[in-house]
Amino acid sequence: METKIFQQDQIDEAVKLLAAGKLVAFPTETVYGLGAIATNEKAVKSVYAAKGRPSDNPLIVTVSDEAMVSDYAKEIPERAQKLMKHFWPGPLTILLFVKPNALPKAVTGGLDTVAFRCPDDKLTHDLISKLGYPIVGPSANTSTKPSPTTAQHVYHDLNGKIAGIIDGGPTRVGLESTIIDLSVETSVVLRPGEITPQELSEVLGEKVLINSGQVEDQGVPKAPGMKYRHYAPSEPVIIVDDTSDFAKIEFNEHTGVAALDSVLVGLNVPEQNKFSLGKNLVDADHNLFGALRYFDDKQSIDQIYVQGFSGSEATLAYMNRLNKAAAENHFHVK
Structure with missing residues (x-):
């Protein structure tokens, strides 16, 4: 497979590939993501294959706006609305209950929750809006390796394994988004990012906990980065x-x-x-x-x-x- 590099004026070509069930890497303000239509189970499974990612590690669903979330989330509670209004688009991922059978098990890991993210990147907004569907968005790298912050990093890891890469230049933040779990009574940060627990707490007007534990070997993690080794080069x-x-x-x-x-x-x-x-x-x-x-x-x-x-x-x-x-x-x- 030839992996094509798309420039900003070639978004329509990337949309066609995604619509055909192919994989396309896309830029965000944090790191580059690996996109496939979130409702296309075959395409989503090919994301795991391309990355060499364990299949019980759920995927983040990347959307263009809050309206798209409502098509797949069971509900958008008031505290989620507050966070979306304040931090979206931006480096915040929000875990909510998912509508039954709205998304494949390959996305949710068989859980009744799913994580939604609306990145602060115009190219990706245009991509999803033109596609008309949300896309999964794990980091566009070989599993366990450092996440990619340039299109060249993606090409290094996934050349020949995916259809295309949208080159949006170097990312601004460089670390993946904060993930907050709103499916529990007291909100919990499952993965820290640029947006801190204190900032989230101030917007919500309530305490926000910080998850410090790992998922047991037999357990299914609620969000990426909770179970397996990540970000590691070959050398110690x-x-x-x-x-x-x-x-x-x-x-x-x-x-x-x-x-x-x-x-x-x-x-x-x-x-x-x-x-x-x-x-x-x-x-x-x-x-x-x-x-x-x-x-x-x-x-x-x-x-x-x-x-x-x-x-x-x-x-x-x-x-x-x-x-x-x-x-x-x-x-x-x-």
């Missing part, structure tokens, strides 16, 4: 929580380092073995997956040290992804 990743500890590491030509500019400047590491996460946490959020991909493509690298951040809700999303990539492996002085 080690988190450095205290920047002063970088001075205690014995670097060599096979060591990669990803950190803020202020940290990298003081390290005796070859330039090609460094990756800048930027100047601050916002930059680091945007650049983390790029860093992991950069070193994953370097055969000479056999371990990667990455700067960690701690102490506030603002760091939750970054550390959630980094801890998964590192399998909770933190640097400790011997």
Whole structure:
């Protein structure tokens, strides 16, 4: 299969492919998603095959507006309406009860809930509006690998496995959306993202919990990122929580380092073995997956040290992804 790269003025060609049951990757403000019509069970199953994704990991349903949600959600409760009005379009995914038989089991994982997302990207809005159906939108990468933040990342992983990629340029946020579960009495953030629990709580006027657990091996996760290892390059990743500890590491030509500019400047590491996460946490959020991909493509690298951040809700999303990539492996002085 030839994977075509579509530019902004070629959306109609991408729509035709999706309508024919093919897979097309699309840009969002967070990461690139892998699209298939959400009501087409055969197409949805081919998403799992292309990614090598476990079939019990439910998929997010990407919509163009709230009206499209009402076609598939059992109801849109008041608190969901509040969040949609305030944060949509944007990096927030909302878990609701789904209408019976409205979506294939391949989308829901057999659960009575499904997650809806309305991304802040005009290309994707146009794509879904012209298609007339919602599309599933897992990250457009090989399962367990770092999520893609450019069309080139998608091409690297899925060339020959999907029909097309819409090139919308680099993504703005760089980490996947916040997922909030509204199918329970007290709202719970299942996956942290750019929108923090505090921001959600302020809009809702009520407490929002944060899920910190994993799903058991036999269980079906409610949302992506709760059960399986994610975001991991081939080489082991080690988190450095205290920047002063970088001075205690014995670097060599096979060591990669990803950190803020202020940290990298003081390290005796070859330039090609460094990756800048930027100047601050916002930059680091945007650049983390790029860093992991950069070193994953370097055969000479056999371990990667990455700067960690701690102490506030603002760091939750970054550390959630980094801890998964590192399998909770933190640097400790011997």
